[in-house]
Amino acid sequence: MLKLILIGLKDLKIMFRDRAALTFMLLAPFLLTLGLGFVTGSFGGGGSGLSDIPVVLVNLDKAELGNALVDVFYSEELSTLVEPSGAASAEATYRLVEEDQAAAAVIIPAGFTQSIIPTAGTFSPDPVQIEIYSNPARPTSAGVIKAIVDEFISRVEEGRISGMTAILSIPGIQNMPSEQVEALARGMFENAEADSDSTTAIALKKASQGADAVQFDPLAYMAPGMALMFLMYTVSYGGRSILAEKAQGTLPRLLVSPTLSYQILGGKVFGIFLSGVAQVGILILASSVFFGVRWGDSFGLVLLILAAVFGATGWGLLLTAIGRSAGQVSALGSSVMLIFGILGGSFISLEQLPPFVRMVSKITPNAWGLDGFTTLALGGGLPQLAEPITALLVMGASLFAVSAILFRRTNVMKR
Amino acid sequence: MPPILQVHSLVKKYGDFTAVKGISFDIQQGEIFSLLGPNGAGKTTTISILSTLYDPTEGDATIAGHSIRKDPMAVRRVIGVVPQDLALYEDLTARENLEFWGRMYDLSGKSLANRIAEVLEQIGLTERAKDRVRTFSGGMKRRVNIGVGLLHKPQLLFMDEPTVGIDPQSRRAILDTVKELNRQGMTVLYTTHYMEEAAELSHRVGIIDHGEMIAIGTQKELTQQVGQTETLILHIGENDDPAALAQSLTGLEGVLQAQATDHEVSVITPEAEDVLAAVVGAANERGIKIRSIDIREPNLEAVFLHLTGRALRD
Ligand SMILES: Nc1ncnc2c1ncn2[C@@H]1O[C@H](COP(=O)(O)OP(=O)(O)OP(=O)(O)O)[C@@H](O)[C@H]1O
Numbered sequence A: 001m002l003k004l005i006l007i008g009l010k011d012l013k014i015m016f017r018d019r020a021a022l023t024f025m026l027l028a029p030f031l032l033t034l035g036l037g038f039v040t041g042s043f044g045g046g047g048s049g050l051s052d053i054p055v056v057l058v059n060l061d062k063a064e065l066g067n068a069l070v071d072v073f074y075s076e077e078l079s080t081l082v083e084p085s086g087a088a089s090a091e092a093t094y095r096l097v098e099e100d101q102a103a104a105a106v107i108i109p110a111g112f113t114q115s116i117i118p119t120a121g122t123f124s125p126d127p128v129q130i131e132i133y134s135n136p137a138r139p140t141s142a143g144v145i146k147a148i149v150d151e152f153i154s155r156v157e158e159g160r161i162s163g164m165t166a167i168l169s170i171p172g173i174q175n176m177p178s179e180q181v182e183a184l185a186r187g188m189f190e191n192a193e194a195d196s197d198s199t200t201a202i203a204l205k206k207a208s209q210g211a212d213a214v215q216f217d218p219l220a221y222m223a224p225g226m227a228l229m230f231l232m233y234t235v236s237y238g239g240r241s242i243l244a245e246k247a248q249g250t251l252p253r254l255l256v257s258p259t260l261s262y263q264i265l266g267g268k269v270f271g272i273f274l275s276g277v278a279q280v281g282i283l284i285l286a287s288s289v290f291f292g293v294r295w296g297d298s299f300g301l302v303l304l305i306l307a308a309v310f311g312a313t314g315w316g317l318l319l320t321a322i323g324r325s326a327g328q329v330s331a332l333g334s335s336v337m338l339i340f341g342i343l344g345g346s347f348i349s350l351e352q353l354p355p356f357v358r359m360v361s362k363i364t365p366n367a368w369g370l371d372g373f374t375t376l377a378l379g380g381g382l383p384q385l386a387e388p389i390t391a392l393l394v395m396g397a398s399l400f401a402v403s404a405i406l407f408r409r410t411n412v413m414k415r
Numbered sequence B: 001m002p003p004i005l006q007v008h009s010l011v012k013k014y015g016d017f018t019a020v021k022g023i024s025f026d027i028q029q030g031e032i033f034s035l036l037g038p039n040g041a042g043k044t045t046t047i048s049i050l051s052t053l054y055d056p057t058e059g060d061a062t063i064a065g066h067s068i069r070k071d072p073m074a075v076r077r078v079i080g081v082v083p084q085d086l087a088l089y090e091d092l093t094a095r096e097n098l099e100f101w102g103r104m105y106d107l108s109g110k111s112l113a114n115r116i117a118e119v120l121e122q123i124g125l126t127e128r129a130k131d132r133v134r135t136f137s138g139g140m141k142r143r144v145n146i147g148v149g150l151l152h153k154p155q156l157l158f159m160d161e162p163t164v165g166i167d168p169q170s171r172r173a174i175l176d177t178v179k180e181l182n183r184q185g186m187t188v189l190y191t192t193h194y195m196e197e198a199a200e201l202s203h204r205v206g207i208i209d210h211g212e213m214i215a216i217g218t219q220k221e222l223t224q225q226v227g228q229t230e231t232l233i234l235h236i237g238e239n240d241d242p243a244a245l246a247q248s249l250t251g252l253e254g255v256l257q258a259q260a261t262d263h264e265v266s267v268i269t270p271e272a273e274d275v276l277a278a279v280v281g282a283a284n285e286r287g288i289k290i291r292s293i294d295i296r297e298p299n300l301e302a303v304f305l306h307l308t309g310r311a312l313r314d
């Protein structure tokens, strides 16, 4: 195990001493992000890459809070970001979303207001949930809609907590026995405190999230987009180094030392993984230091980076198993980097690509990784990341298995 | 004491081509044994099998009692390998290379640090330890390549043509290092296609050609096979054609063989004095100026020539 780690660290060191490699790993994606940032005017603080997101609203509540949420969507502030329209029933909205006419539907159920601001005799301890029906083909836009709703709910939540005493003055509540009211109020308070990530609509979001969380920073899309694209360079460089070591005689030399084959191959794979993690880690850090992108949940961020690099490492190994020489792997790597970059949404948001491309894009670590990064930037946490992370891990594991079979067949460890 | 290395009828086929055709030999503890042979003779293939990189197609060998087939790991622990082609990380410094390879040979901590210091001293690169190998001259790289093979003080060291393509000074240093290592008790299997190196270093020599061991023994034993002959070495001008001269000498009476190498022609004859005049005459006739003539006792070059009818060098 120790030797495996030493081999990996050695590869990391060598990669960081290769100026050409560093240019591709770090400088190119950074500069491209910078360039795209200027082109799209993301540094002005104004216009964002996303605008006029179509959303369908169904207000079955028709009371204070439901109306307030509808007003939010029609407000002046959000007029460029969203393009709201109304629908009569929940079913009608589902159809619109499925036909890709809308990025998401927001269904405010009947009794929503009442569940939060109780009136005499109708008080229910469980708030009614707002339903968001999102279009899987437009994860980013749907994320924005969800963020708006979450933000609204967290405001209501804030009001509910700080307004504990106010509840007591709600008309009709006086008719209740005072002990009951007190117990009720305490229960509500504790519920809101403890259950901040429960599934109730009220607790969807912590109240601390700033109002601008709704604004999606397009750099939070471009920076990881570029990082993920050039991650493919890094993993193919790493894979290439297996064949390069064979050609330069260091692999045979390792094979005649008292080191086991699995330690050698494992060490090489570990080296690819380490380099990728270092690269994406540095680029994501740079996006937050230089571009002010806020990534939110740092635990989720770390897991996402590890998973994305794992998936990409699988591709690096597959390329190595297919390529006959280091040169071939480099050439393959560059093409795959570009193809995956385009397919995976690094250049053009996937939402603007035809459905067929969106399907195919699922084979790229870029698409899943970007999905994850956007989710994070929109305030999502681990539960929302579960899907992309799982997909990336499954992708990596399958590619590892296929490469292992191919490696055995081509006998990479023997000459 | 049993031989440290015993080779039994080793065969290696690459597809249809047989590179090593059933060779057998032993090396005693404390010996320098040279495998002498021209390009493509099968030297590297033999070393690759003995060092457990390739499996033999047939046959086996034991090193310090361990079979290369059945217990390659144990073999790897007792051998050191200096490959023919440099096998180093050029972007790491000399010290970092030694550190990495030392750890691959299970050295660590203080003992690794000590060994690195000793080896650096031995290969004369203490001053340049912090420089990347990429910045080194060919000779210096070769020395690092050797240093890596010495770190774990192997009982048996394989050195595959360690002096190929370097300046005379570095070559001298390497040959002296090999002798010094041997004085300290290391057994060495050395391959070369330079007759002089085999002659200077080895206790015993195996001559290998086309995958076959065609002769084996001490230098004395080998040269006796050639019988009573002498070799005339004619040094000729830069612009003269040694091949043409060799050809015209081949027919002369008393000349057994004449071979051209760069700016030299070697003539094997039973009695040098008898053919000297005729040789000089033949050269004059062709307008070739002989700059100097050496007369040598039979050597390994002559042995090879005698056994194969070809010169050792190309
Ligand atoms: N991997 C291989 N596949 C096929 N043929 C090979 C392979 N390696 C070596 N050979 C052939 O086997 C023969 C012996 O090669 P080897 O490298 O052992 O010779 P050598 O004595 O080390 O020569 P040199 O002095 O040039 O290093 C050569 O004819 C070579 O072409």
Ligand SMILES: [Mg+2]
Pocket (backbone or CB within 6 Å): B043, B044, B045, B084, B160, B161
């Ligand atoms: Mg060789």
